[in-house]
Amino acid sequence: QVQVQESGPGLVKPSETLSLTCTVSGGSIGNYFWSWIRQPAGKGLEWIGRIYSSGSTNYSPSLKSRVSMSVDTSKNQFSLKLTSVTAADTAVYYCAREFVVNDAFDIWGQGTMVTVSS
Amino acid sequence: QSALTQPASVSGSPGQSITISCTGTSRDVGGYNLVSWYQHHPGKAPKLMIYEDIKRPSGVSNRFSGSKSGSTASLTISGLQAEDEADYYCCSYAGSSTFVFGTGTKVTVL
Numbered sequence: 544q545v546q547v548q549e550s551g552p553g554l555v556k557p558s559e560t561l562s563l564t565c566t567v568s569g570g571s572i573g574n575y576f577w578s579w580i581r582q583p584a585g586k587g588l589e590w591i592g593r594i595y596s597s598g599s600t601n602y603s604p605s606l607k608s609r610v611s612m613s614v615d616t617s618k619n620q621f622s623l624k625l626t627s628v629t630a631a632d633t634a635v636y637y638c639a640r641e642f643v644v645n646d647a648f649d650i651w652g653q654g655t656m657v658t659v660s661s
Numbered sequence: 662q663s664a665l666t667q668p669a670s671v672s673g674s675p676g677q678s679i680t681i682s683c684t685g686t687s688r689d690v691g692g693y694n695l696v697s698w699y700q701h702h703p704g705k706a707p708k709l710m711i712y713e714d715i716k717r718p719s720g721v722s723n724r725f726s727g728s729k730s731g732s733t734a735s736l737t738i739s740g741l742q743a744e745d746e747a748d749y750y751c752c753s754y755a756g757s758s759t760f761v762f763g764t765g766t767k768v769t770v771l
Contacts, residue, residue, distance in 0.1 A: 578760075587664060587765040588699075588707070588750050593758075601758035604662055637707070645754045647697035647712035653705065 545570035565638030683751030691732030
């Protein structure tokens with residue numbers, strides 16, 4: 544059974560770069576799109592972007608200037624970098640699998656809380 | 662790209678049916694048969710309940726059903742149970758390889 548798990552620092556200083564990794568276990572990262580989704584406290588879910596196993600990426604227009612994603616198929620991992628963070632980027636960050644292209648997210652991680660504070 | 666509009670809260674008694682709406686535009690909900698619904702218990706991973714507007718993944722109770730009319734999608738929970746109390750989010754493909762989520766609905770079982 545495929546599972547995903549987010550990892551990374553729980554605290555990031557303002558103006559610095561948030562970096563998270565998602566590890567896929569129980570299956571291959573290949574031939575799927577993998578997304579990052581976040582949820583600020585008390586707010587709804589926000590799609591950040593996605594990466595295909597080949598490295599092709601798509602980003603939310605609202606975050607595109609600050610987001611980058613990468614994939615390491617040898618480690619079955621993909622990563623998120625968000626630059627110039629502010630308090631507004633404080634959120635629970637989830638990674639998820641898109642089981643059919645442009646369709647739904649069938650496998651989600653438990654999420655990791657990232658706080659932006661000095 | 663604006664968030665899809667959902668009611669902030671919906672409540673019902675055990676055994677009743679409730680419906681959660683999700684309103685978008687012709688550029689997202691109304692433009693594709695790609696609305697999905699997620700159940701989210703705080704602190705846990707969101708769970709896919711409905712995809713492609715009306716399809717139910719294996720293992721999801723048939724008490725959950727999806728529908729759509731124009732740019733408004735709906736999730737109906739019939740035979741409401743205590744375990745259904747959670748937050749629910751709709752999501753739609755929005756073209757140009759992007760997705761948009763709904764504002765979320767808190768379901769309370771009275």
